[in-house]
Amino acid sequence: MRKVLLGLLVALIAFGAPVGGKSPEELEARILEKIFTDLIGKERVRVLILGDKERTVSKRLRIFSEKIDQVGSCEDADIVLLAGRLKDGLPEVCGDKPLFSLRREDVFKFESCVGAFYWKKGRPNILLIRERLEERKLYLPPEYNRYMESFRSLSLRSGGGM
Template sequence: MRALIGVLFLLLTAVLPATSHLHVEYSVPEELEVKILQKLFLDILKKKEVRVFLVGDKRERYRKNIERFAKKLKVVESCKDADITLIAGFVEKFPRDCLEGLLFSTKRENLFKFRNCLGAFYWKKGRPNLVLIRERLEKHRIELPSEYDRFIESEVKVEELRRGMRV
């Protein structure tokens, strides 16, 4: 019972306030994560449905969660058929033909590994974090609603993060 109260407290104090301005309703953290990605991808691509190619060691987990919680995301089997590639976790070998398209990650470290990765949505100390890189968005002529302004960082700021992480 004590653990359940602790989890509820964490959700109410950490997760809800950090994401409430994005206006996403959810019942479990996995649903929150997928719905934030769905909203972001729809806003980036200005489409009613977004085709997502998954790579990385967490791709099967994201596939299940997208199929379960995201009505407007469709997982595809090739990056050539995708609107965006989601790097789900860590990736050992990245398909070369996918480097030309739009990339997004669930790990902050991938922002430094893939110079064309638009941003990352990741968890740190139990809290959701979203980072979008201004220059990379501008390169693709992506304009987002003002509700994302607080998550957009310059390439210089991201480089400072990298040095702090020693990646």
């Protein structure tokens, strides 16, 4: 017993908090990776990134995510990630692909947007639209239940806007 306790002590003192110390950029990539793999139900997910933050987000995902394969067109993608504003709108070929955005307002702008991961009031938020996920037969584990909202109640509360 003493040995076990001593061992635990050595682990805690020598390695401090082993889970700590990740950068926000890495954690952001991990969150997107987790949502996408759970959403699509595959080990590896093909993602097309669009928007004026495409370069930054693409670089982060390349560095920190092993399960996201970035693709160059909607046809090849399992999901489209909207990173920032779209200068020329959404390409038509992406119409039937599920979108996931880093801006909350895209949920109201695009009917195919199934969710968003965004900052509001200084806190990161995840929003998932129940009807849209069901329509596309995308099922998520119960740990996501607290982030699910019905679009109807969401637009009522937001006055149809932001």
